[in-house]
Amino acid sequence: LLGVFTLYVDAGHQYRDEEAEALQDFAAAMATVIRTSRLQQDKALADIILENSSHGIIITDRENRIRWVNRAFEQVTGYSAGEVYGKTPRILASGRHGTDFYQSMWQKIRQTGYWQGEIQNRRKNGEIYPEFLNIVALKDENGQVQRYAGLFVDLTEIRRAEERIHRLAYFDTLTGLPNRVRFMDELGGLLKRARTAERVQRVIVLLIDLDHFNEINNALGREAGDALLRETARRLAKALDGCLLSRVERDQFLVAVAVPDDGTDIAAFSSGLVGRIRAALEPAFLLHGQELALQATIGLVAWDGDERDTEEELLSRANLALLDAKCCNRGGEAVFDEVLGREAEYDHHIVLNIRHVVERRELHLVYQPQVDSSGYLVGAEALLRWQSPDRGLIPPDRFIPHAEKRGVIGVIGHWVFEQALEQLTRWQGDGIFAPETFKLSVNLSPAQLIGQDVAESFARICEERGIAPSSLVIEITETAIMQASDVIRGKIEELSAAGFRIAIDDFGTGHSSLSRLHAFPIDTFKIDRGFISPIESGGKHLAIVKSMIAMAHELGQTVVAEGVENEHQFAILRNLGCEYYQGYWFAKPMAAHDLEHFHGSRKSPVSGIIVK
Template identity: 35%
Template structure:
């Protein structure tokens, strides 16, 4: 083929073949069909004042609204007349340029359709000689209105986007996959302390190394992008140009090519420094004692877990000490609460001075402190620390001009020997501390089985509890919950045990025992069935909106079919899921997070409400809250009892209510006993209340009369 094409005889042969093919076709018919069926108008016109048309194709009807007979020779209207007035001169100038140049032209302009609408057209033509040798225009005009409008819309959209990008008060950016800024707006530049976007792009050439305070933070950002294609509320501490630090929240996504390849990251940045520090303040208030500044019981679980894990890795031991200030009540009563507070602050300072930075001193409540002493080398070093504490506490202190001396009683449990769980270690240390007080105060004692004065009683109590659960000899009472108007909106189901052998046994005593000996599951299902059947009876009696709340033990979260079991109880009782609230403890959320999320998700899908009970007494990180499908926070009674006393109880309660409302949770205050407490809680925005101020727990038979009285 190449040899033929380059040979001198090839072109004449090819031309002859084409002429032969054309001769076999009715060329006039083909041209007429093409001319009159094209979408657009084929024309020949004179180069005169009116662009007098000598010929137009049938496409003129669609394009202009005029048929060929009306346009040809200006019988009805001239083409000059339907050309938009603003475009006539530019069109003529373009054609004149063609006449003086290459003789071909291309011009875009507007025409006025017969119906009065405007159209954008593209005219392509050439200056040729007609049959009489005169110069005329021959060409083709097509409708490009849609393309022009689309281009304008795209241009407008791009302009709007650019305007939004540049003028937004929120920082906006585009970064390359390898961590360089491609684009940034003025707000982002100002946020990071740069004069403009160009300066920011030049100054932050390495985002990972120059921007983030925490090493590896950009790697976490990129990992989320690879796994999910986006990040939301990605909070980080970053450096500004002057070296100062701020906290930001990023929302970003991956922009991909049509083929799915990642091109760059695009997103927004907000300065959340104020919000971050406010959250830190709330968390600090909820996890630290406002009087002494020490960690409170909320942090103990977290601190103990850290120390226990460390001791396990190293094969060492640690100890938990329960410290009670002797004769504190005497100081408080004789010198006043102000002096008592000063004494507690000084005791806290002295306790801290006796320990290492890695140890923990927490105020457990009142005049009680808890020490977590990790990784000490044997009993001798622990004894040395305990003696040093006793000596430090025994030093005189001046309160309001009066010298005071106090001692402390200390009980100690050893982990892992005496347990690794906080509740177990606290219980053992508390038992040892009380034994120390019986020996004359100002002493310390270690926990041993011989010191557990309730050991034999507990064995008997265990057997009696097993029988009571098997024989369903326990009872369920119901404590009302009321709304802000004082109207009963639900009840909490509480278990009670009247034992023939032990008399009235407090739930504080037998529920922990049921947890320890594995009976808590049977106990919980007994209460749940009783409560659901009772709530169904209330519905039938004309109280369809009353909700029943039942406490769920943390150990039940290990059961595979918890949601199915709850559903079976509801079905058996004929109670809608919306009438049931399940109360869980904060510690439940701090264990197996994924398992807790799955179980709570199943319960929520059924329509059951989830409440966190005794909130503020055991949680180590408020950030976990938003991860769980929770509906209600119950403020622990220890804060409720102090909320009207003007001390830290009010601050913590206010912080908890504010936190709950920010997460769209309903707040229930439990343990309300005084009108003043109710007034404060009402003002803070609590939605529901529970406590002796309204009613004590009552048998099911008294509920009807209570409701009628309310």
């Protein structure tokens, strides 16, 4: 219903046929006017919407000649409406799509009346840009195409944003090199291609660690450190053209390359790679006007085509080789081999089982005697052992670091203290050892020292068992003392205040200053075995030990010499005034009942030699 036409006439008037027909014609004419007005209004509204749409719009006739474009079209393409009127959309062609592309597009439009997809077009200034385009065929009531309408969105900014996100996700922002994620993806592809080659290729992975980078960064500042990394990346990229290169850590780079399958010797090829790396880093780096020499330690693994190996496993092996090189050949290189593989497997077993050793009762204590200058037993050090049912005896220096890293050192340390105290309680209760003449030493790791209220905990256990804390010596490494944090100092002071005696273990390995040591409540210094072994040669080795003993006495502390292995060493140390001794010359670590037998055996009051 468009409207109502109302006519007022005199009462009783009868319409003649010609009057009724005229009125009907007039009503039809008015309806046409109303319809036309509304269509014009709708068209004007549609024109406003289309003209101001953020999407580019193009209308062509059935011959594909442009008849209308909106403002967004002009903004995106750079062409005005007048410049494109009467032309075909080929004016926008980028040349990036072949004839097959356009034939497929128009075939789809003829079949379905519709096409959509991404296309590359060219602006008036020649710039090629991506757009997402929809094309619709507009047909009349008879199904004949009268117009084509195209609606498109410029994807340039979207693609730029995607590229920025991609670079952030897969590339190092400082050097522009691929990051670890990208490297691992590319390494996976390299391994796949190597496996499917006509002859399985070998792949070499190298992990490069810049020596002393942290010291350089701290001394010259982060800006200089960043400049050094950028220049290092530039040199490596130039020297290793054709290789996968990545920066994976602050000062570490990864390299991977397939070895040609033409009979190339892999050892010679690897050596050549290492040589190229060292040649690239050899020229001095210029930072803040200073010339700086830079060395690198390299871990290397060669993949031999084993289908079971993954890229993660290769990287792990390269890292193991790097750690081996840093330990034994700083500034050099190491190659992963079967020995390192067994070591890695050994450590993996430790990592998997370290959390369960207490509950599985796989730990036990042994005791190494400590004697005075007359050879009489004055104490013992409780030493932890792990008897694995699968791996046999695992030494503490292998599993303690893993226990610290995985946060179980507190549980293990508490077990050690309780077991040692239980044994000491039994010894004192049976009258085997008197608290005045026998001290039991227990080791305390830095992580355990920081991680719990050890003084209160240990004192409570002693009170429950009726043991005086003065019967126990808490051994703390010099490395922990060197940290000199308020927390460490406070913990040691609490232990001393609770009555425990404090010994510095491995003294001499940490190069502590006299003033720093004086600030701690230390009772005993234990000189590391590394200083004891060479004293028989005299010279500086003897002088160092002599000065250590003198310093300890100056501070009012007693001295225990660790690692005494023969009578000559014992005699020298005794002449230097060392009070106590520990080492294989007297006895190896032993079970509790063997220590009781050791105590009961006869000892010479002159030489210290145990008569058994």
